[in-house]
Amino acid sequence: MKITLSHIKADIGGYVGHSASHPEVLAKAEECLAKAKQAGLLIDYHVTKCGDDLQLIMTHQQGEESPKIHKLAWDTFVEGTEVAKKLKLYGAGQDLLVDAFAGNVKGMGPGVAEMEFEERKSEPVIIFMADNTSAGAWNMPLYKMFADPFNTIGLVIAPNMHTGFTFEVHDVKEHKKITLNAPEEIYDLLVFIGAPSRYVIKAVYHRDTGEIASVSSTQRLSLIADRYVGKDDPVCIVRTQGIFPAVGEVLEPFASPILVEGWMRGSHTGPLMPVSIPDSTPARFDGPPRVVGLGFQLSEGNLGKPRDMFADKSFNLARHQANEMADMMRRHGPFEPHRLPLEEMEYTTMPQVISKLRDRFVDLD
Ligand code: 13P
Ligand code: 13P
Ligand code: MG
Ligand code: MG
Numbered sequence: 214m215k216i217t218l219s220h221i222k223a224d225i226g227g228y229v230g231h232s233a234s235h236p237e238v239l240a241k242a243e244e245c246l247a248k249a250k251q252a253g254l255l256i257d258y259h260v261t262k263c264g265d266d267l268q269l270i271m272t273h274q275q276g277e278e279s280p281k282i283h284k285l286a287w288d289t290f291v292e293g294t295e296v297a298k299k300l301k302l303y304g305a306g307q308d309l310l311v312d313a314f315a316g317n318v319k320g321m322g323p324g325v326a327e328m329e330f331e332e333r334k335s336e337p338v339i340i341f342m343a344d345n346t347s348a349g350a351w352n353m354p355l356y357k358m359f360a361d362p363f364n365t366i367g368l369v370i371a372p373n374m375h376t377g378f379t380f381e382v383h384d385v386k387e388h389k390k391i392t393l394n395a396p397e398e399i400y401d402l403l404v405f406i407g408a409p410s411r412y413v414i415k416a417v418y419h420r421d422t423g424e425i426a427s428v429s430s431t432q433r434l435s436l437i438a439d440r441y442v443g444k445d446d447p448v449c450i451v452r453t454q455g456i457f458p459a460v461g462e463v464l465e466p467f468a469s470p471i472l473v474e475g476w477m478r479g480s481h482t483g484p485l486m487p488v489s490i491p492d493s494t495p496a497r498f499d500g501p502p503r504v505v506g507l508g509f510q511l512s513e514g515n516l517g518k519p520r521d522m523f524a525d526k527s528f529n530l531a532r533h534q535a536n537e538m539a540d541m542m543r544r545h546g547p548f549e550p551h552r553l554p555l556e557e558m559e560y561t562t563m564p565q566v567i568s569k570l571r572d573r574f575v576d577l578d
Contacts, residue, residue, distance in 0.1 A: 214332050216256065216514040217279070219271045220340060220448050221286035222430070223308040223323040226297030227265035231345075231443075233494045234262035235302055238293045242267055245289040254281060256514035263493045263505050264344030265303075266446050267293060270507075272514040277327040280316045287314040290323060307443050308434065320437055324430035326448050333455060336511040339463050339522060341449040343485065345495050346475030346502040348385070348431045348447040349409025350485055354466035355380075355427060356406060358451065358458050359417050360395035365462040368396075373456045374419075378426060381416040382406060385433050394420065410474060410557060419456050427451045435479075441561050444479040460508065464522055467504060470535040472542070476500040480553050480561055483542050486535035489524035501539040 228235035239260055246258040246269065259270040269289060275282050290309055297305035310322035318325055343350055357364035359378040367374050377395045382405050384390070393402040405412035417427040429449040434442045453460045467487040476483035476498060483501040493503045506522040545551035555563070 214513060215329060216272050216274060216332055216511070217276055217282075217327060217329040218338065218450060218511075219273065219277075219279075219282050219286075219325070219327040220268065220430075220450060221271070221283070221318060221323055221325050222263075222266050222268045222342065222446070222448055223290045224266045224304065224443055224446060225290050225294045225307060225309065226300070226302030226305040227307075228300070228302050230303050231265045231499050232496050234265055234267060235297070235300055237300060238267060238296050238302070241293050241296045242269060242289050245285070245292055246271065249285050254285065257516045259507075259509075259516050259519060261342075261490060261507065261519075263342035263446070263490070264495050264503055266342065266344055268342055268448070270340060270509075270516065272511070272516060274514075277329050278317055278319075283316070283318045283325075284314060286323065287318055287321070304443065310434070310438050310442065319432070322432075322434065322437065322442075324432055324445060324448055326428045326430045326450050328425045328428045328450055328452075330425055330452070332511055332514065335454065337453045337460060338509045338511060339451045339453055339460065340507045340509065341451065341504055342446075342493075342507075343448070343473075343502060343504045344446050344493060345444055345479070345483075345500045346447070346473040346485060347410070347433065347445040347479075348413045348429060349406075349411075350447060350473040350475070350502070350504075351429050351449045352406040352409040352412075352414050353471055355414045355417060355429075355449070356403070357466040358463050359426065360399055360402070364465050365458045367458055367462055373421070374458070376420045379418040379420055380406075380414055381418070383413050383415045383431050384411060385413055385431060385436060386411050390415065422456060424456065425452070426457050441479060444475045460522075464506060467506070467523070468528060468531050470531050470538060472538065473502055474553055474557065475502045478561065480558065481542070482550050482553060484535040484538035486539075487523040487528045487531050489521045497539065498543060501535055 294306040308322040508520040
């Protein structure tokens with residue numbers, strides 16, 4: 214059975230500040246998607262949150278980029294925004310960057326990750342969602358899952374993975390894409406994805422079969438709006454087991470926290486902390502950045518009851534390490550490398566400060 218898994222998300226208001234989602238907003242989204250399921254548009258859905266982001270996970274048979282599905286998500290965000298405005302939530306409607314929907318939510322603010330595939334005999338899928346960081350945050354974890362044999366030993370010992378995976382990398386500034394094969398092109402691949410503010414892994418494919426393995430949201434809000442409008446807070450869908458890495462290989466990269474861009478005002482570098490959904494409440498300096506992972510065992514497109522994968526105690530040490538890393542970065546205050554490099558500050562007050570003081574810069578002799 215061919216199904217489409219669509220994940221569409223937006224920050225439509227924070228409670229309190231940018232720290233969490235309000236239960237009434239989640240309840241409104243639940244109501245909207247329940248109606249769509251009843252009407253037969255959706256096979257199933259799951260509404261959840263990561264920090265202040267509303268996450269709509271939907272299965273259906275309308276294919277990718279379906280105007281009907283995108284409109285459903287957009288309308289749900291608009292209705293949720295009404296609730297957020299009534300409650301005076303912080304930044305109500307924050308990620309809805311245009312006034313009217315025009316067929317596809319891409320480029321309009323919400324984040325999208327969608328994949329269409331033939332459901333296997335058993336189809337375990339992990340959906341990662343992050344708050345207070347940007348799309349490039351998935352680059353290292355995806356590289357480890359699909360190209361690093363020290364993480365995914367299956368690449369070495371499982372015959373059905375031994376040929377490797379193909380990476381589709383997007384240049385989010387130039388709007389270009391390139392496809393590179395692992396293992397033989399990993400040095401070229403790393404030249405690009407090691408610069409995650411510009412080069413972002415959009416999708417990963419199994420080389421032998423061409424099957425889609427992973428897809429991520431890659432929109433950059435600041436590049437759409439030309440100003441700082443909150444962080445992109447990306448999502449990423451990963452199929453697991455069989456010809457794909459095992460669930461444990463897919464989760465393992467998050468056991469060693471890495472530094473990502475985001476955190477306070479989207480302008481800092483901080484550790485990506487793996488947490489359960491209830492713990493996705495970035496409070497310290499609006500962070501540190503969080504990642505949650507929900508596991509689904511699909512059955513004829515039905516999502517069933519998801520498992521909250523990072524609730525597992527084996528991620529306690531990673532959380533502790535992330536807190537230690539947060540302390541170390543916070544010590545730098547407004548200095549790099551805690552504050553993002555100049556190029557990334559373009560979307561904050563930096564251009565205004567530069568233009569105000571331009572005349573006071575005099576030539577050195
Ligand atoms: P598969 O053979 O389904 O990939 O299972 C491997 C596994 O789960 C080892 O951890
Ligand atoms: P969000 O993008 O999660 O709303 O965070 C914005 C921010 O500036 C946090 O300090
Ligand atoms: Mg917010
Ligand atoms: Mg957010």
